[in-house]
Amino acid sequence: MKKYIGESALLLNTVIWGGTFALIKNALADISPLLFLGIRFFLAAAILLPFIYTLVKKTDKNTFLAGSILGLFYFLGFATQTIGLNYTTATKSGFITGTFVVFIPILQTIIEKKKPRWYNIVSILFVIVGLIFLSSSGDNLFQFIDELGSGFNIGDFFTLLCAVLFAFQVVYVDVFTKKYDYMPMVFIQLLITGLGGFFGTIIFSSAGLEAVKFNLNTNVIFALIYTSVFASIIATILQLKFQKVVSPTKAGIIYSFEPIMAAVLAFFIVGEKISKFGMFGGVFIVIGLLLSEILENRNEQTGKSNDNS
Numbered sequence: 242m243k244k245y246i247g248e249s250a251l252l253l254n255t256v257i258w259g260g261t262f263a264l265i266k267n268a269l270a271d272i273s274p275l276l277f278l279g280i281r282f283f284l285a286a287a288i289l290l291p292f293i294y295t296l297v298k299k300t301d302k303n304t305f306l307a308g309s310i311l312g313l314f315y316f317l318g319f320a321t322q323t324i325g326l327n328y329t330t331a332t333k334s335g336f337i338t339g340t341f342v343v344f345i346p347i348l349q350t351i352i353e354k355k356k357p358r359w360y361n362i363v364s365i366l367f368v369i370v371g372l373i374f375l376s377s378s379g380d381n382l383f384q385f386i387d388e389l390g391s392g393f394n395i396g397d398f399f400t401l402l403c404a405v406l407f408a409f410q411v412v413y414v415d416v417f418t419k420k421y422d423y424m425p426m427v428f429i430q431l432l433i434t435g436l437g438g439f440f441g442t443i444i445f446s447s448a449g450l451e452a453v454k455f456n457l458n459t460n461v462i463f464a465l466i467y468t469s470v471f472a473s474i475i476a477t478i479l480q481l482k483f484q485k486v487v488s489p490t491k492a493g494i495i496y497s498f499e500p501i502m503a504a505v506l507a508f509f510i511v512g513e514k515i516s517k518f519g520m521f522g523g524v525f526i527v528i529g530l531l532l533s534e535i536l537e538n539r540n541e542q543t544g545k546s547n548d549n550s
Contacts, residue, residue, distance in 0.1 A: 247486035248534075250479045251495045257479075259502025261464075261472045263510040268464035271456035274323045275445055278316075279438025281465055285473035286431040293424050300425040307417040308426035311410055312433025318406035319434070320441050321399045324450065328396025337400040339372040339500065344408035345493040352412055357490045360536035365490075367529030368497045374522030375500050408493070414481060415489045423481035430481075431473055494533050497526050 268277060290297065300308075326334050342365055346357035417426060445451035484492050501523045504515050 243486045247483040248491070248495060250483035251487060251492055252498060254476045254479050255496060255498040255502050256506075257471050257476045258499050259504075260506050260510075261468050262503040263507045264460075264464040264467055267460045271454065271458055271461050273442065273446075273451050273454040275320065275438050275441040275451055276453060276455060277438075277461075277465070278319055278323075279435050279442055281435070281468045282431050282438060282473055283435030284465060285469040285477075286428055286435055288469065289428055289431065289474050293428055296422065296425050297428055300429075304421040304425050305429060307413075307421050308429025309433050311413060311417065311426060312430040312437070314406050314410040314413065315430060316434040316437030316441070318403050318410065320437065321406060322403040324445075325396045325398075325400035325403060327450065328394055329400060333397060334400050335375070335500065336372055337397060338404050338407070339375075339497060340369070340401070341404040341408040341411070342368050342493040342497050344405050345411055346490045348408050348412045349415070349489045353416065353489075355488075358537070358540065360540070361488075361490045361494070361533055363536075364494050364529040364533035367525050367532060368494055371522040371525030371527075371529060372497070372500070374518045374525060375504070411484070411492055411496070412489045414484050415492075418481050418485040423485075424478070427474075427477045427481050430477060491533060491537070494530055498530070501526060 265277070272280075322334065322338060325337075329337075346361060346365070350356050442451070442453060446453045487495070504519055504523070508515055
């Protein structure tokens with residue numbers, strides 16, 4: 242039962258995260274990306290602090306270090322994705338970022354010495370095919386494949402680095418939440434990511450990589466409130482509380498639902514069209530998750546039968 246509750250909580254996270262794309266897209270016309278990131282996560286940490294001040298005050302150095310590592314990976318993931326978008330297309334960025342689902346089982350094998358099951362590998366292949374379809378613009382899959390193979394540039398490299406960093410974050414959530422109290426780590430991760438956003442804004446603007454822009458209006462305020470409260474505080478609590486009962490590889494497969502949720506919510510919020518290939522992509526990702534769930538349950542039942550025999 243715990244596993245199903247955990248998986249449901251992570252699936253809910255993909256709905257919450259999916260809702261951020263349309264809101265942030267509208268807000269970024271008036272605020273620069275890293276400054277938005279800094280305000281979003283720092284505001285989230287400030288809102289959360291009064292509720293867990295006693296826990297944070299008692300936090301030992303190991304828990305603080307664990308939360309800081311999670312925050313560092315989280316911030317660097319967002320930062321490298323932002324840099325990459327300056328040099329590559331949104332289509333390639335979306336697909337390459339989604340490949341973090343491939344890196345999770347590799348990192349889990351290295352860090353936790355846990356090899357993924359064969360059915361997880363099959364599920365990941367379905368997810369990758371789904372991501373290819375989802376990333377194709379319009380109804381032209383061949384155009385996307387041509388674009389994907391049109392040359393690996395510096396933007397693609399930074400986006401690939403982003404995927405690896407997000408995969409590290411997912412795996413280390415599994416490692417740390419089994420050792421330390423998750424609530425102080427939630428606060429520390431939010432704080433470190435927020436501070437990273439502010440420092441990143443200063444560094445990027447000085448290097449000419451990102452011009453500082455801030456026009457406070459309804460779009461920016463609403464996006465900050467939603468992303469701070471729901472996509473940062475609630476989503477981070479759900480991830481750190483429930484991911485420990487789900488394997489990182491399975492969590493990665495569940496998180497691949499995020500672009501599906503983003504596409505559906507973008508359709509309802511800003512009227513963005515979902516292409517036929519996008520729909521096919523969603524079907525492949527759903528099949529990947531269902532395969533993982535069905536085969537995992539069958540494997541567990543087989544294991545129990547062998548134990549009883």
